[in-house]
Amino acid sequence: MEFEKIMKLAQKYEPEITKFLRDMIAIPSESCQEEKVVLRIKEEMEKVGFDKVEIDPMGNILGFIGHGKHLIAMDAHIDTVGVGNPENWKYDPYKGYEDDEIIVGRGASDQEGGMASMVYAGKIIKELGLEADYTLVIVGSVQEEDCDGLCWQYIIQEDKLRPEFVVSTEPTDGKIYRGQRGRMEIRVKTTGVSCHGSAPERGDNAIYKMGPILSDLKALHENLMDHDFLGKGSLTVSEIFHTSPSRCAVADSCWISIDRRLTAGETGDYAIQQIKNLPSVKAANAEVTMYLYERPAYTGLVYPTECYFPTWLIENEHPVCHTLVDAYRGLFKEAPQVDKWTFSTNGVSIMGRFGIPCIGFGPGHEDQAHAPNERTWKKELVNCAAMYAAIPMIYAKEYAGKMTDRTKNLV
Known part of the structure; x- marks a missing residue:
């Protein structure tokens, strides 16, 4: 050479x-x-x-x-x-x-x-x-x-x-x-019932349901798999959203985005199931899904994929x-x-x-x-x-x- x-x-x-x-x-x-x-x-x-x-x-x-x-x-x-x-x-x-x-x-x-x-x-x-x-x-x-x-x-x-x-x-x-x-983009959603904010007991606040889930996710991060070369899996909540009729009302939905980093041995199904198994997620009957990417390329072509990156x-x-x-x-x-x-x-x-x-x-x-x-x-x-x-x-x-x-x- x-x-x-x-x-x-x-x-x-x-x-x-x-x-x-x-x-x-x-x-x-x-x-x-x-x-x-x-x-x-x-x-x-x-x-x-x-x-x-x-x-x-x-x-x-x-x-x-x-x-x-x-x-x-x-x-x-x-x-x-x-x-x-x-x-x-x-x-x-x-x-x-x-x-x-x-x-x-x-x-x-x-x-x-x-x-x-x-x-x-x-x-x-x-x-x-x-x-x-x-x-x-x-x-x-x-x-x-x-x-x-x-x-x-x-x-x-x-x-x-x-x-x-x-x-x-x-x-x-x-x-x-x-x-x-690897990594994943995960969505967790809670739902509730809106009502006038002057009498919140009449409704079911979706944001409050998310509170215990956030605490459980923070704890889950500390206990994820490790690997001697790639290092530890990680998890962070990166976004939070809600819907409500107004600022004077109880929120009827709340959802968060999770940036999940996957080390060797962690698959997409495994990571999703970990979150579904959290007691707070079960108690809130929260929906856990993977985001879908379907933005058009500059050519106009759309090629949808789940946001799972092994x-x-x-x-x-x-x-x-x-x-x-x-x-x-x-x-x-x-x-x-x-x-x-x-x-x-x-x-x-x-x-x-x-x-x-x-x-x-x-x-x-x-x-x-x-x-x-x-x-x-x-x-x-x-x-x-x-x-x-x-x-x-x-x-x-x-x-x-x-x-x-x-x-x-x-x-």
Whole structure:
């Protein structure tokens, strides 16, 4: 493997990578509004020489390099969250900021930096003739911030694209990540009977029924499963709503949203049943359900899914993990740290639902995600471009024949 040549080219293309990233940052691209940034990515893929570029009916962009039998994918979601309170930003979130080391702007770490590095990895592969018996597909996926993994449900089930493994380019703080906790969005609803607030005894207050449930949920969080690598499951109440005829009336319904994080061994059914079994939930005859996501993509396509995002994990000795470790050692002459994400990624569908091995290496840091003055580091963009160029060749030469049923889908 020509590691030195790969690194030199990645360093050479730092200005182009930087400009491309800043162009993407300058285009507001919140979930379901990604069309303009997708078209900008298409322009760059074609410019650097991708063999084929497609935009699917959901609006995901897929760029292909090579025509070999081993299908490998790399993924970056190219939607972002909003900017929040503009007063918290030192720099304009779309005009951004740049110096010799960093780039600032919404999407810099989460997660358009990964796309910039991937596209220029494609250029490096072409320029150095690193194509072998593989086909590499670079995916810019949509709606991840709204509904992580929905894009890959569509890609796998409707586009009929099923790679041998996927590299997620979400930010990994310079480490290799091999798993994450899953998550769910759960709704708990109580109902009552309204009446005039001057005589509340005539009614049945749905908000009061929710009070003991909130206490039981807080206690449940403290007693959830733990895992030696992924960590503990968690639960928090994130929203509360009610209906009432007026402010002078007893509430006739109340519902809450729960953000439930799932560790290894916790399934969606298990988490729902835990809540249904709470004494306060039974006493209130509360309804416990999972939210449904059905917001249209920017193309107008609606692809409904339950808001259940399964846990996933691959073992240290998996061929895909070895592939990335070998690439890292070859390029940087040291051993990488192998860890996990705190937040959720498209891996919830890629591996959590479909059992396709997924692993992470991406520019930027987790603590920059959704933060004001979000930034990424130019050195990491370069390093990632080099990694993405090396990974397919190493896999095709060393590990494609060693893929077995060792993949662990732990949910």
